[in-house]
Amino acid sequence: MEGRPEDDDSALIVRAQRGDRAAYEEIVQRYQQIAFRTAYVITGSAADAQDAAQEGFIKAFRALDRFRRGAPLKPWLLRIVANEARNRARSAGRIHRLELRLTEDFRPGDAAPSPEAVVVAGDERRRLLAMVNALGDDDRIVIATRYFLQLDGQETAAAMGIAEGTVKSRLSRVLARLRTLMEEASRA
Numbered sequence: 668m669e670g671r672p673e674d675d676d677s678a679l680i681v682r683a684q685r686g687d688r689a690a691y692e693e694i695v696q697r698y699q700q701i702a703f704r705t706a707y708v709i710t711g712s713a714a715d716a717q718d719a720a721q722e723g724f725i726k727a728f729r730a731l732d733r734f735r736r737g738a739p740l741k742p743w744l745l746r747i748v749a750n751e752a753r754n755r756a757r758s759a760g761r762i763h764r765l766e767l768r769l770t771e772d773f774r775p776g777d778a779a780p781s782p783e784a785v786v787v788a789g790d791e792r793r794r795l796l797a798m799v800n801a802l803g804d805d806d807r808i809v810i811a812t813r814y815f816l817q818l819d820g821q822e823t824a825a826a827m828g829i830a831e832g833t834v835k836s837r838l839s840r841v842l843a844r845l846r847t848l849m850e851e852a853s854r855a
Contacts, residue, residue: 676740684731702748708811709752719755723748742825749826798848806841
């Protein structure tokens with residue numbers, strides 16, 4: 668359902684702005700999974716992420732009249748959800764760590780990886796995740812939003828409320844730092 672053309676979103680927004688609740692329900696259904704994942708990356712708690720996503724949708728509904736026509740819906744919506752999630756995480760005083768499952772890309776028909784390769788890959792993923800968790804909040808969230816949630820640069824910028832150039836420069840710095848840390852870890 669996610670990722671339909673923006674033209675389709677525009678028609679739904681116009682209908683929702685005119686009071687068509689079914690149109691807004693379709694928007695919610697279309698984006699509820701990515702909204703939850705965005706909130707989870709920030710809060711680290713499924714319950715808090717669910718609450719933040721739900722409250723984000725409510726706030727977005729109330730702000731529909733302020734939505735800029737022609738603007739993409741997904742980044743606008745994710746920014747509202749991300750702000751709600753940050754507020755919840757801040758008010759709870761929690762420092763969350765990513766516990767995302769990084770699964771192997773295994774397609775039917777591929778040769779099964781050897782047990783040794785599975786162990787090595789799993790160990791590398793755990794080390795990488797530990798390094799990502801050691802980053803500051805802003806760096807960890809930009810990595811998670813861009814790569815774990817697979818948002819593009821513009822969507823990441825909109826969801827985080829920063830300029831796309833800031834996303835690019837932050838990612839460049841963080842990836843270089845992670846690359847160096849991984850190289851050092853592999854030599855140790």
